[in-house]
Amino acid sequence: MRLDPTTREWVIIAANRSRRPHDFAVRNEGRFAIASEGPCPFCPGNETMTPPEVLSHRDHGTHSWRVRAFPNRFPALTRDGNTLRTQERGLLVSLDGFGIHEVIVETPAHDRMPGLMSVEEVQDVLMAYQERFRALTKESWLKSLIIFKNHGRGAGTSLEHPHSQLVATAVAPRHLRMRQQVALDYYDTTGRCVYSDLALLEADMGTRLICSSDRFVAFHPFASSRPFETWIVPKAHQPSFSDASTEVVGDLAGILRMILVKLHRGLNNPDFNYVLDLGLPGSGNSDHYLWHLRLVPRLTETAGFEMGSGIYINTALPEETAEFMRNVRVD
Amino acid sequence: MRLDPTTREWVIIAANRSRRPHDFAVRNEGRFAIASEGPCPFCPGNETMTPPEVLSHRDHGTHSWRVRAFPNRFPALTRDGNTLRTQERGLLVSLDGFGIHEVIVETPAHDRMPGLMSVEEVQDVLMAYQERFRALTKESWLKSLIIFKNHGRGAGTSLEHPHSQLVATAVAPRHLRMRQQVALDYYDTTGRCVYSDLALLEADMGTRLICSSDRFVAFHPFASSRPFETWIVPKAHQPSFSDASTEVVGDLAGILRMILVKLHRGLNNPDFNYVLDLGLPGSGNSDHYLWHLRLVPRLTETAGFEMGSGIYINTALPEETAEFMRNVRVD
Secondary structure: OEEOOOOOOEEEEOHHHOOOHHHHOOOOOOOOOOOOOOOOOOOOOOHHHOOOOOEEEEOOOOOOEEEEEEEOOOOOOEOOOOOOOEEEOOOEEEOOOEEEEEEEEOOOOOOOOHHHOOHHHHHHHHHHHHHHHHHHOOOOOOOEEEEEEEEOHHHOOOOOOOEEEEEEEOOOOHHHHHHHHHHHHHHHHHOOOHHHHHHHHHHHHOOOEEEEOOOEEEEOOOOOOOOOOEEEEEOOOOOOOOOOOHHHHHHHHHHHHHHHHHHHHHHOOOOEEEEEEOOOOOOOOOOOOOOEEEEEEOOOOOOHHHHHHOOEEEOOOHHHHHHHHHOOOOO | OEEOOOOOOEEEEOHHHOOOHHHHOOOOOOOOOOOOOOOOOOOOOOHHHOOOOOEEEEOOOOOOEEEEEEEOOOOOOEOOOOOOOEEEOOOEEEOOOEEEEEEEEOOOOOOOOHHHOOHHHHHHHHHHHHHHHHHHOOOOOOOEEEEEEEEOHHHOOOOOOOEEEEEEEOOOOHHHHHHHHHHHHHHHHHOOOHHHHHHHHHHHHOOOEEEEOOOEEEEOOOOOOOOOOEEEEEOOOOOOOOOOOHHHHHHHHHHHHHHHHHHHHHHOOOOEEEEEEOOOOOOOOOOOOOOEEEEEEOOOOOOHHHHHHOOEEEOOOHHHHHHHHHOOOOO
8 A cells, every 4th residue: 555645545556456557558449439419619610619719829820720718618617606605504505606617629630639749739738728827817716726638538528629628616625725735734844845855756766757858757656546647747846837937838748748649659549637736826835835737547447445435446556557658659 | 516514525516517317327238248257256156266255144054145255356455464654765655455355245146236136135235244344343453444335337346246345444544534524523513413414404304315214314415426426324323333233224224225226227227336434443433423325326427627626516416316216116
């Protein structure tokens, strides 16, 4: 059993149940057979099918876009209502579904797989994340901003066209408060940031390292909760994703693309989710917390034990999956 | 948005995305097409294929069993090793996979669906849980005991023959500590148990109630994280599952069977997980905590937003799904 130092949750690494890394390569036929009803709302030419855009990257002198963002047509949260809590009979606490839910279309190409995108395309997407992050953190009610991507039906996507999403909430998720608290406790004890320490440790040990760039390391964490869980963490402390320079975002694009290509080739384009872990806005993140990216391929099911205990059973050794990923060639 | 009073996690009830309850009924063909290699180790006659049994219920004067328990052949945790922690370079905390992992075969009938079991059969299973719970809580190293059932491939089962599992850990899951703390905080403020208060409230309001028995209520909680999430909670305070009388366990069997039948008929035998939430052993549960059962059908996928925020997006209104379930007939 291994302890995640950033959540203090235990993980069971079930070596006796473990499969060889290549056994996780998945079959792809039919996985994306999502019944499409009518034209794709994310494709060029269908822009009127989406709500008015809040962001686009366009080539100079043309009308064609590379990246577009707009409010989700079926939002989980909206700007209707307010943030006042209602408390009925002591136990029933609720508020309006107040917030923002946006879609970021990553490319005009309907069937471009993430593992086949160029560094420039990935950078365009990351820059769009940053622009929306900068714009939305100005909202006084904002208590969390989650930027994430679901790839593949098994990862919760209902549309094939590559897209990311952004959800801004007016309540602070307890899960993020918990991560902050664990990072603060570590900081109080050591005077250092637990994420920076992890990045340095993994870069130094190398056994769970996938690759590194000038400014980032990508690794399968010691207490990975699921096979091929991948973290991309800045090597040096960074005040916030919002303030990251174009060079930093470009460097992240390079290493993220490398991970996406390796997953695509090594595991045959698996379903996955990734999330940018940006911390709690306005909580003075600069010393104890460090933004990073977490990616989890959907290769195994969680079950009743995870539901009851919060402890994951991971059927793969991170050291073995990392070695497998290091050996996947990227041209 | 609604706040779960037992975890203090928010849930988004996405009414605009909601489907009608009957839309969650699933197609069943091929769902259980688990490639079986050779004979079923859980079937009568194949007892030698399993490790030596630790429990069985047998009919008097016969050799045939109704329920059997034995160590898992592919255990997540074993009695090998010890509970000493290793801390490498500050951040890499681990210990041996020390613990117990058992299987409880619920019936001799290979293809008996949970929704077709009799009250007597369900009671046999619950009695077996209680016997193993009583036996294992004597272990001095025990820090948590998770009893759970995975039904269907989408719920993480690899074997069709109906079975439950039990995992005993030598570490306290942070998730259980958190639940204890929330219940303690509620107790300190009110002098009452949050689970008892919830059971009384749901029985009284009735809008999210499925059914009730002499001693239990079954309902879809106000802040349900997923469609048709079902809780079964004792009406009156009970010191512990271990001390529950045969009458109490029999009463629980009746209401659990009713839920299983309603799920089977109303949603066409969906995959599900349930877990007995027994609290932390030896933490003086008696006043602030109340054991209960939580069941979650696997009808929707979680995705990047849940992974990043810990907030679930539930696409069904608990009041509507509860009404649907109340109307499913049980003969």
